[in-house]
Amino acid sequence: MAQARRRTRPEPASSEAGVMRRPDGLKYLSPVRAKAFLGLVRAGDSLARELNAELELDHGISLRAFEVLLFLAVFAPEGHLRMAELTERAPLSQSRVSRLVAELETRGLLERSSAEVDGRGVKVSITPKGIEKFKAAQETHLAGLRRLLFSHLSRAEIDQLASITEKIIDACEG
Template structure:
């Protein structure tokens, strides 16, 4: 069977995408750390809890598309900093529920404006509306294929 390689254009696009995602994650992490002492992982957890309210740990793992072990370690670190509370589930004794605390909400409120501005300035300010719609279509198509 013949091996099918990426074309030069595809290779350039793929490499640019990898560099973009890596640099953007690094920039977001640095900004969050400097502004309010949060990691990007902290921010992602806080956003999910703020949007959905208290969640079972398994539901949160699914929402974030994280392995349960990664989430457990992340939640432990965040709990020691009073960013969230973890309680035994009221529905059954096996699961646990996670909820954002007042300190977690305050950290999110502090972090969000700069985070949004960074994403907007890097991604969207340089695009036309048609490019933004096309970018959204490309991302949505790739996500559906995964």
């Protein structure tokens, strides 16, 4: 009986570490790898959903719109970037960045203009109203990150998480 049970128990696929194979040939991740993958996806989704809800409720701005303001307020020299640079830096598609910039421009938080150097590109700048919105929303964002993420991890775990996510991003964007 124990021998029969062993035959039906999934075995790792020989050429694929961490991949199990059912007797019928279907493959699936080992339990620990499935937990790692699904946990990473669920944690990222949950964190983004909670931060988005708080920013929407308290400031009327989405997490993605906040990220656009963040790139312009904190990481852009003089508060502006060419649209192409903003699209490169933001973890969003070009069309999503364009829609967010248009929405934020309508609300008076950003403005678009021709790039001074060659006049061909579009420059996106954060407005004084955008800076004020960012400053207010930043407190909510930072408090949410502390409460939902960083307060649950040691300094060593935060360092390890940063290293792991960097490896994943490098593999995906390589």
